[in-house]
Amino acid sequence: MIDKLEMFIALARERHFGRAAEACGVTQxxxxxxxxxxxxxxxxxxxxRGSRFGGLTPEGAxxxxxxxxxxADARTLREEMRAVKQGLSGNLRIAVIxxxxxxxxxxxxxxxxxHPNIRVTVLSRTSVEILQMLDDLQIDAGLTYLENEPLGRVTTLPLYDEHYNLVIRADSPLAARKSMTWAEAAGLMLCLLTPDMQNRRIVDRHMAEAGAAASPRLESNSVITLIAHVQSGGWATVLPRRSAGPFLDGGGLAAVPLTKPSAAHKVGLVAPHREPHTPVLAALLDAARRAEFR
Structure with a gap:
């Protein structure tokens, strides 16, 4: 029965018999x-049913x-029994903005x-995708924004606040600035995250509050792509300082705080709103409570 229910969940997620079968590792x-x-x-x-998947009936929903x-309960039970027998082990799947x-x-x-027997898979996803993947049991937890947009029925654990900076080359004349307004940033040659990213929607909103509008010359769903363009010269981007941090010292970049408005948005863990959590997820939540974010 559990295997059949897993196949049904996969079909509802993929909305295609062939893709659902492939995801489950079985034939169509x-x-x-x-x-x-x-x-x-x-x-x-x-x-x-018709010539293709036609959606779920009301009873199917x-x-x-x-x-x-x-x-989810069956998976939790299996993990609990494995932990009793073998100690804490398994694969933890985390999706991260x-x-x-x-x-x-x-x-x-x-x-x-x-816990050296825990393996971790980290996936880069949008905030919307993270919530859907939690519903579909594709991930164990997500690292995402806790404000701005509805989260639904999930367990949340706040971790840190994002503070936004204009990221430019360290040899740019703007790098000496102590701060810059959102309106000033809007007038630069920008590369930004794509509109499906909540970070981009936050950037757009703060620029609008400053009476300006973001008109990026380049958009990408990859922070690395944005950083690479800034490093090449002439470009600027808007990112939380934590995102740009690995590139500021040795990467030849500088971060100038953005003001008017000064903005901060909370980021944290989201997990299924179920008790008990799997042993591996409980270990992650415990690590998150102990973690220090500088």
């Missing part, structure tokens, strides 16, 4: 048969909600040092 006929068996067991149709709970990727080592380093 095997997945189709599993969904059919679930429908026979529950006595209702779960999926609208209700089953999906319960399936996520059942599968691009601007927080430089901060995630403050969590993973002490976690893996304390």
């Amino acid at each position: 006929p095997t997945l189709s048969a599993a969904i059919k068996q679930l429908e026979e067991q529950f006595g209702v149709m779960l999926v609208w 209700r089953v999906l909600e319960r399936a996520r709970i059942i599968v 691009p601007t927080a990727l430089a901060a995630v080592s403050a969590l993973t380093e002490p976690l893996t040092a304390r």
Whole structure:
């Protein structure tokens, strides 16, 4: 039953029988048969069928909600039993907004040092994708913004505040500035994150509050791409200081605080709103409570 529910969750997520089968590591006929068996067991149709996947029926949507709970509980139980037998081990999957990727080592380093049998997978995703992946049981936790946009029903643990800076080459005349307004920054040759990123929506909002508008000449979903363009000369970008930190000393870059308005936005861990947490997730939350972010 659990395996069939996992296949059903994958189908609801992928909205395509072939992709769902691939994600589950089974053939498409095997997945189709599993969904059919679930429908026979529950006595209702779960999926609208035609020449392709047509979406979930109302009954399918209700089953999906319960399936996520059942599968999550089953995974937690399996991990608890493995921890009893083998000690704390397993793979921890964390999705992180691009601007927080430089901060995630403050969590993973002490976690893996304390629990050497835990393996960690870190994925770069948007804030919206992180919440969807939590719902679909694709990740164990996320590192994302805790304000600005609805989070839904999740457990949150605040970690630090983002403070925004204009990032430019260290040899730029602007690098000597003690601060710069958002309106001034809007007039530069900017490269920014893409509009699907919450950081970009924050940047756009603060520039609008300053009576200006961001008109980037280049957009990317990669912080590394933005940094590379700034290093090449002529470009500027807006990033939290923590994101630019690894490039400020040895990377030839400088960070000038942005003001009018002075802004800070809270970043933290989000995890499924379920108790108990898996042993591995509980260990991550414990590491997060102990972590110091400078």
